[in-house]
Amino acid sequence: GGEEFAFLLPETGLQEAERVAERLREGVSCDPAEMDDGDRVWIAASFGVAALREGMKGFTKLVEEADAALYAAKRQGKDRVIRH
Numbered sequence: 001g002g003e004e005f006a007f008l009l010p011e012t013g014l015q016e017a018e019r020v021a022e023r024l025r026e027g028v029s030c031d032p033a034e035m036d037d038g039d040r041v042w043i044a045a046s047f048g049v050a051a052l053r054e055g056m057k058g059f060t061k062l063v064e065e066a067d068a069a070l071y072a073a074k075r076q077g078k079d080r081v082i083r084h
Contacts, residue, residue, distance in 0.1 A: 004067075004070070006063065006066070007020075007021075013051065014049065014050075014051035014083060017049050017051060017083075018049045018081055018083050021047035021049050021081045022047075022081050024045065024047065025045045025046075025047055025079065025080070025081055028043055028044070028045040029042070029043060029044050029045060029079055044078050044079035045079065046070060046073035046074050046078050046079060046080055046081075046082075047069075047070065047073060047080075047081040047082070048065075048066045048067060048068065048069030048070030048071070048072070048073055048081075048082055048083075048084065049066065049069060049081060049082070049083040049084065050062055050063075050065035050066040050069060050083065050084040065084040066084065068084060069082040069083055069084040070082070
């Protein structure tokens with residue numbers, strides 16, 4: 001459940017991309033969203049991080065690896081960052 005987005009971070013290594021994803025995750029989940037009726041909803045975000053490696057042809061494999069990491073994060077309880 002939920003929406004999926006891809007962020008491309010050119011000239012960014014895997015560890016730095018993981019840090020960026022963690023900052024985004026923390027920013028999304030730090031405060032509840034207040035609804036029009038006054039109810040509060042906590043939002044969680046899961047991230048899968050992968051890096052383009054030498055020998056990868058195109059972005060298909062990169063997206064597959066990021067997607068696999070994303071689903072691993074969801075299986076492990078959501079609201080987390082997993083890198084491939």
